[in-house]
Amino acid sequence: MEHIGKQQVALVSDIADPGAREFELGDRDSRVPGFVVRKNDQVFAYVNVCPHAGKSLNWGPDRFLTKDNGRIMCAGHGSVFEIESGLCVEGACLGASLTSLDVEVIDGRVLVGLPTTVETKT
Ligand code: FES
Structure with missing residues (x-):
């Protein structure tokens, strides 16, 4: 995959804490x-x-989290993932992980980039 650099996807102030925001x-x-x-x-x-x-995880626009906002829950079949690591800790894909993206916050802007290779967490 070709590296395309980081793109602004949101302002951090626009995302609730905890909360989520989808982007392309x-x-x-x-x-x-x-x-x-x-x-x-x-x-x-x-x-x-x-x-x-392979389904989209969200339940609706920007709705990715469990009711208590403590984890990510897939709308497909209810698998639950840790927010910090993307690791599936409950459900059909137990032990698998979401694909993480490079992210940083600069001057309140959330910048995300595609890694040049698929990242694997150790
Ligand atoms: S597609 Fe996400 S739990 Fe089945």
């Missing part, structure tokens, strides 16, 4: 659906594709 990254030829989650003033970003059956 890339250009006209290659769009990647993703979402950011803000928790304890940290921001995490993932591709919006569930490792179980």
Whole structure:
């Protein structure tokens, strides 16, 4: 995958804490659906594709979290993921992980980039 640099996907002040915001990254030829989650003033970003059956995770616009906002829950079949790591801790894809994206906050702007290679967490 070609590196396309970081793109602004939101202002951090526009995302509740905890809360989430979906976005699309890339250009006209290659769009990647993703979402950011803000928790304890940290921001995490993932591709919006569930490792179980490849569905989008959200229940509705910007709705990615469990009722208590403590974890990410897939609308497909209810798998639950840790916000900080993207690891599936409950459900059909137990032990699998969401694909994380490079993310940083600069001057209140949330910037996300596609890694040049698929990241694997150790
Ligand atoms: S597609 Fe996400 S739990 Fe099945």
